[in-house]
Amino acid sequence: MWSPVWLIVLPLLMAFISVVIKKQQYLLLNLSILLNLAVLYLAPQGMVIIGGFRPPFGISLNFDRYAFISLLLIQVLMLFATFIAGPLAKKYGTVLLVLLAGINGMLLTNDLFNLFVMIEVVSIASFIISTSNGKFTHTFHYLILASVGGVFFLLGAVMVYAYTGTLVVQGLFATLGQLPNAISLIPMMLIILGLAVELKLMPVGSWAKNIYGNSNVLTGPIFAAVLAPAFGFVFGRMMGEVVVLNPITGYTLLFMAIATFVLGELAAYRQKDLLKTLAFSSIAQSGLAIILFTLNLPFAAILLLINNALAKSILFWVATGVSTAYETSSMKGLRGVFYNHRILGITFSIASLSLVGIPLFLGFYAKVTAVMAIFTTGLIWIPVVILATAIIEGAYMMKWLLQLWSPAKEGHLASTEEVPEKREALNMTQIVAVCLVALILFVFGLVPQRVGRVLSVASQAEISQVETVAEGGGQ
C-alpha cells in the first residue's frame, strides 16, 4: 500500500487532474505535497522493483536513508515555497506538480536512463517556472544550455550502457572501475558535463546569475532552495555510485568547482544588487558542495546542502518580498528597509549568519565539518581557499545586513527621517511561514550534533547496500 512509487505517481496524477480542474490546482499541489510527506513517513525503506522486472530488465527505485533525507527536505521546502508564493504558485500549480514528480523521480531512481528522463522533466518544468520572471531571453539561454547538458548526459549514459551492458545505478561504480581509464574517461566527462549545467558549475552555469538575479517570490526559493539541493543530492549519488574519477576527470572537476566557488563569492562581493548577490552566492555554494562530493566527503556535503537550502529559502523569500514591495533590489533603494520589517529582518539575519558560518548556527557546524574533513584528504590548500573565501562571504553578508538594518549612510548616525516609507512586503501568514523555516534553521544550529547523527546514516547510505522491500509495482 505505502510505496515510494507514490512520491512520483501522486504529483503526476494531480498534475493531470489539475489541467481539468484548473481552479483547484493550488489545492491539489498542497494536497500532493502533504500526501508525499505521509508516504515518506509510512513507506518502508529499501529497493523497489517496478512491474516485477528485476534489474537490469526493469526500472527500480532506491529508497534508502540518503533518498529519504533529500526527499524530506525537498517536500518541506516545496510546501513552504508554494505557500509563500501564493498567487504565483496558483498560476503555475500544474507545472509545480510536474516539477515535484520529476525531482522525486530524480532522487529515487536507480536507473541511469530514467535519471536522464527525470532530469529533462525537471528542466522543462523549471524553464516554464523561470518565465514568471518575465525575462524571456534569460529563459531561452537557460533552455539552450540545459538541453545541451541533457544531450551530453544522455550520451554519457549510453556509453556506460555500451561498455557495461547495464544502466542500473547501484553497483555501477564497481563495474566501471574495472574498465581501463582511457575507456571510462569520455562517458564520465559527459555525465559530469551534463550535470554541470544544473549544478551551476562555471562556465556552463552562466544561466544562473540571470535567472536568480531577476527572481520573484516563486522562482528564487524554487531554484535556490528546491532545485539546487535536489541536483546536489543527485550529484552526490552519482559520485558515490557511478562516476569513476581518474586524475584527469578528478582534477578537472575539482578545479571547475573551486573556480565556481571562489569566482562566485568574489562576484557576490562586488554586487550592489541584493538578488544578484544571492545569485552569485548560490553559485559559489554549489561549487563548495561539489568540492566536497568530489573529495568523497558526503556527510559534510549533505550538511552544507541542508544549511544552504534552509538559509537560501529564507533569504530569497525576504529579498524578493522587499524588492517587489519597494520596486528595487539595489543597495541604495533598500537601505534601512528592515527598520520597517523587523521580523523579516531577524529571519534574514539568522539565515545570513548561518550561511556565513557564524558559531551557534548550523552553517558553522557544516563549514567546520567540511574543513576538518578536507584536511584528512591531505589537500591542505583547499581548506585554506575555503577559509579565505569564507571571509569574503562574511564581508559581503555583513555589509548587506548593515545596509538593510541601518537607514544611515556609511559613517553617519541613523535618523528616522531616512527610513523608507513602509510598504507591505509579505502578509502575516507568509511572515509566519518564513519564521517557521527560520526557527527550524535556528534549532538545527542549537543541536548540530543530533542533526549530524541523523545525517551520518544518510551519508553512509550514499553507496547503497539496501535490500529489496517491494516488487510488482511496489506492492
Next chain:
Amino acid sequence: MIQFAGIALILIGIYGLMTTKHMIKLIIALNVLELGANIFIISVGFVKNGLAPILTADVPSDLLNFVDPLPQAMVLTAIVIGFGATALGLAVARKVYGKYQTYDLSVIGGEE
C-alpha cells in the same frame, strides 16, 4: 560508419550553437545536435545483418543475432523530450520576438 555520422552531426550542432545569436538558428542547431546524439545511440545497438528483436513464429527462439532494442527505446524517449524542449524554445522565442521585434540576441543585448 553510422557512429561517425552521429559524431559529425553533434559537432555541427555545437558549432552552430557557438557561432549564432539568432534564436531560431540556435534551436535548429540544438536539434541537429540532438539528431546526432540519437543516431549515435542507435549505432550502439546496431548489429550487422541483425534481425528486429521481435519474436515471431518464423524466428528461431535461440537466435542471438538481433539488434539491441534498448538504445532504440532510449532514442524514442529522447526524441519526445527533444520535441518538448524545441516547442518550448520556439514559444519563448516567439515571446521575445513579440517584445523586441527581432530574434537576434545580439540586437536585444542584456535584458535587465
